[in-house]
Amino acid sequence: MTRHFTDIDDLSAGELESVLDAAGELKSQVRRGEREPLLERQTLGMVFEKPSTRTRISFETGMTQLDGHAIFLGPDDIGLGEREPLKDTARTLSGYVDCAMVRLFDHDDLDELAAHATVPIVNGLTDDAHPCQTLADLLTVRETVGFDSRVAWVGDGNNVAQSLVLGCALAGVDLTVATPDEYGIDDDVLARAGDLGARPTTTDDPEKAVADADAVYTDVWVSMGETGGAEKRAAFEESGFQVNEDLLSGTDARVLHCLPAHRGEEITDDVIESERALVWRQAENRLHAQKGLLAFLLGAL
Numbered sequence: 488m489t490r491h492f493t494d495i496d497d498l499s500a501g502e503l504e505s506v507l508d509a510a511g512e513l514k515s516q517v518r519r520g521e522r523e524p525l526l527e528r529q530t531l532g533m534v535f536e537k538p539s540t541r542t543r544i545s546f547e548t549g550m551t552q553l554d555g556h557a558i559f560l561g562p563d564d565i566g567l568g569e570r571e572p573l574k575d576t577a578r579t580l581s582g583y584v585d586c587a588m589v590r591l592f593d594h595d596d597l598d599e600l601a602a603h604a605t606v607p608i609v610n611g612l613t614d615d616a617h618p619c620q621t622l623a624d625l626l627t628v629r630e631t632v633g634f635d636s637r638v639a640w641v642g643d644g645n646n647v648a649q650s651l652v653l654g655c656a657l658a659g660v661d662l663t664v665a666t667p668d669e670y671g672i673d674d675d676v677l678a679r680a681g682d683l684g685a686r687p688t689t690t691d692d693p694e695k696a697v698a699d700a701d702a703v704y705t706d707v708w709v710s711m712g713e714t715g716g717a718e719k720r721a722a723f724e725e726s727g728f729q730v731n732e733d734l735l736s737g738t739d740a741r742v743l744h745c746l747p748a749h750r751g752e753e754i755t756d757d758v759i760e761s762e763r764a765l766v767w768r769q770a771e772n773r774l775h776a777q778k779g780l781l782a783f784l785l786g787a788l
C-alpha cells in the first residue's frame with residue numbers, strides 16, 4: 488500500500504522513531520563525508536504553489552545525497568488545479584516519479600492528490616500543516632534539550648504549530664501552546680492529539696507558557712497567503728506574543744523558529760542571534776530528517 492505523509496500522524500510513534508533514528512544516522516554519515524545511495528536512480532517531483540528556501544533546497548540536496556534526482560516544478564510549471572483536475576495530475580505524476588513532495592495552499596488539495604496518487608505524496612506545507620518541519624523540530628529537540636523536556640509554542644496556531652502539536656503527542660514531548668484565543672489550534676487537531684494520548688496544555692498567556700519551558704518555539708504571525716495581516720499583527724503585538732529577552736528572562740530556554748523569521752515582529756534580532764537559538768540546527772535538520780522520511784516511504788530503511 489502506498490504510504491503518504493500528509494501530516495505527522497500518518498506515522499505511528501514507532502515509525503516516527505525509526506525515521507528520526509535514520510535521520511540521525513544519515514546526518515552522522517554526512518559528517519563523516521559519506522553518502523549512502525539509498526535512493527539510487529529514484530526521482531522526487533517537487534510541486535510548489537508557494538515560495539520556499541529550506542524545503543526546496545533540503546529536498547533537492549537530500550535526493551542528490553541519496554543518489555536520486557529531484558525535479559522542481561514552480562507555480563507556473565504545472566498550473567496545479569488549473570490546467571487539469573488534481574486527480575489527473577496525481578495519476579500522471581505517479582507514472583513518472585517515485586515520490587512527490589507538494590507545497591500547497593489548501594490542505595484538501597493535498598488529500599485529493601494523495602487519494603489518486605500511487606506514489607507517496609509528501610506534505611511540504613499546506614495552510615493547515617507542516618509535518619516535514621515537525622520531523623526536523625523533533626530531531627532538534629531530541630539532539631539538544633531531549634524528549635523529556637518542556638516545549639512552549641508562543642504565537643499563531645498555524646500550520647507549523649498544528650503539526651508540532653501532533654508530533655509532540657506522538658513523541659511524548661510535553662507541549663504548552665500559547666496563542667491569542669481567536670488564533671488557536673483547530674479543534675480537530677486537538678482531538679487528534681487527544682487520540683494519540685496527549686493534548687497540549689493551551690493558554691493565552693505567553694509568560695505562563697515560557698515560565699518552565701526548556702525550549703520556546705515561535706513562527707511568523709502572518710503566514711504565506713493569509714489576508715488581514717495588519718490587524719493580526721497588532722493583536723499579537725498588543726498581547727505580548729513577541730519572543731524577546733524580557734519574555735525569556737529568568738529562563739534558560741533555548742529558542743526554536745522554523746524560519747523565515749520576521750525580526751522585530753514575532754522574535755527580536757538579539758534573541759535569534761543569541762546562544763539560545765537552535766534555529767540553524769533546525770534548518771539543517773530539515774535535510775537529514777527528510778532523507779530519513781524519503782528512505783522510509785520508499786522502503787529503503
Ligand code: CP
Pocket residue numbers: 538539540541542543612620745746747
Ligand atoms: N521552514 C520552511 O519551510 O522554510 P521555507 O518556507 O523556506 O521552505
Ligand code: NVA
Pocket residue numbers: 612645646647706707709710711745746747
Ligand atoms: N507559517 C509559515 C511557515 C513558513 C515555513 C507560513 O506558512 O508561511
